[in-house]
Amino acid sequence: MNTPPSLPSPSGAERTDASAVRIGALVPLTRPGWVEAGQHLLAGMELAVREVNDGGGIAGRPLELVVRDTAADPQRAAAAVDELAGLGVAAVAGEYHSVVARTAAARADALGLPFLCSSAVLDALTEQPTEWVARLAPAQSHGWQIYADFLLGAGHSRIAVAAQPSVYWASGTRILRDYLAPRGGTVIELDMRALTPTAVCDELVGQRATALLLLVGHPDPAVSIVKAVRRDRRLAGVMMGAPAGQPEFAEWARSLGDDGAAIPFLRYLPERFGPLGVRVETALRERLAESPSFVAFEGYDTIAVLAQVLRSHGVDRARMAEGWPRVAVEGTRGQIQFSRTPGINVWQWVWAPVQVVDRDPVDPDRLRVLHTG
Structure with missing residues (x-):
């Protein structure tokens, strides 16, 4: 990417307009x-x-x-x-x-x-x-429930999550589990503190998961997990997803090339x-x-x-x-x-538009809208 559009000023070194x-x-x-x-x-x-x-x-x-x-x-x-x-x-x-x-x-x-x-x-x-x-x-509960609806609509009921320790990832896992369980879905949590990317592949086979969600940081271990799953012939039918939106950015495409396509994520833009x-x-x-x-x-x-x-x-x-x-x-x-929205303690815009999107396998620079909420 080009030079950042701006850099932060050093602490205490602003040159400001006194009237600003x-x-x-x-x-x-x-x-x-x-x-x-x-x-x-x-x-x-x-x-x-x-x-x-x-x-x-x-x-x-x-x-x-x-x-x-x-x-x-x-x-x-x-x-x-x-x-x-x-x-x-x-x-x-x-x-x-x-x-x-x-x-x-x-x-x-x-x-x-x-x-x-x-x-x-x-x-x-x-x-x-x-x-x-x-x-x-x-709010995460709003967007991630829309993502869960997309998973169910795409035929995925046994969903593994490769998760790192974080309040944010734990909250996402809980939202998915609470939403999917009454609708016949199962969430299988894979602790990335204990598993290598190869071991993740073995777990997906053993658990008969049809989808793997990447609740992990980028580039590591997300890139390594994606590459391992893409190269495992046993997992040819497994869909990977990244609800937090990592594939939105060009850095994702640069890191993974064609391997980074067809990994649905959430973004907050209108259809038009x-x-x-x-x-x-x-x-x-x-x-x-x-x-x-x-x-x-x-x-x-x-x-x-x-x-x-x-x-x-x-x-x-x-x-x-x-x-x-x-x-x-x-x-x-x-x-x-x-x-004011129930369960949320701040003033909230209800809601920004929500889409589930992926990168087109034919042209990874092009984004496809798969689902809207």
Whole structure:
């Protein structure tokens, strides 16, 4: 991929316009974070900031991002929220990794700092109800149940999950098991702390699984597992899936080539864009020098929402937080409004569009929509 669209400023080294309205941006830009997701998220945010400023800014004041790299580290994110609050940002936004976003949300809630979460899906983004946090991405339970419906519709009832230890992966496994069991499905958990990719193949044969879901990190061990399954003749009929969305990014295709095709994943885009989405897609493609992922659109929509809240309620943090339920913004993927949703403790957009998509085996650069929810 080309040079990232932006790099985070060193701590305390911002050169800012004193009149600017500042928003803190939390993005993973270095390993072990998913760097490509961070780059796409930031590209969307930066594009929207540029457009806000081209349109006169916030009541004549420029909008400015203060970027911090979380590197998928929850403690680093918490420290960044503390620092950004001290720098006087009106709000914080962003983050891709659910476990990191959860820590950032807790810290923002404790500080009384508005946080608009762009891309993380963990249902329990905060342990207690909060007025300070809102989210664009659909909750994991919503998206992963749609994915489970796709599995059942495709004839898969014995489903193995290759899982690493993580609150996020454990939550996904639980959602699948609870949803599939009453519908005749079985979830077989394979602990990747104890199994090699070859051993995973043996387990799939022994358990008579017809699908394997990759609830693991990329590139390792996801790439090794995919290659092992593809090369095992016993598993020619086994479908692999990655509900967390790893195959969305070009890095997946570069790592796996043809082996990375026909592995369905979730993405949060409409079947067809409206005029705004078409225009933004063109601008993002030029900015990224590749096809923009759904994460880039989440970044753009994040700033579109915050810009409206700032115009309507000013830069006072408490007034901004009071504004979540009154948001009505045309986003790239539909009309965005926030509400209270059972089981979710933050203000939630209900819902971003959900698709199950894969890379076409004939042309792995082309994405096919297999199912919508």
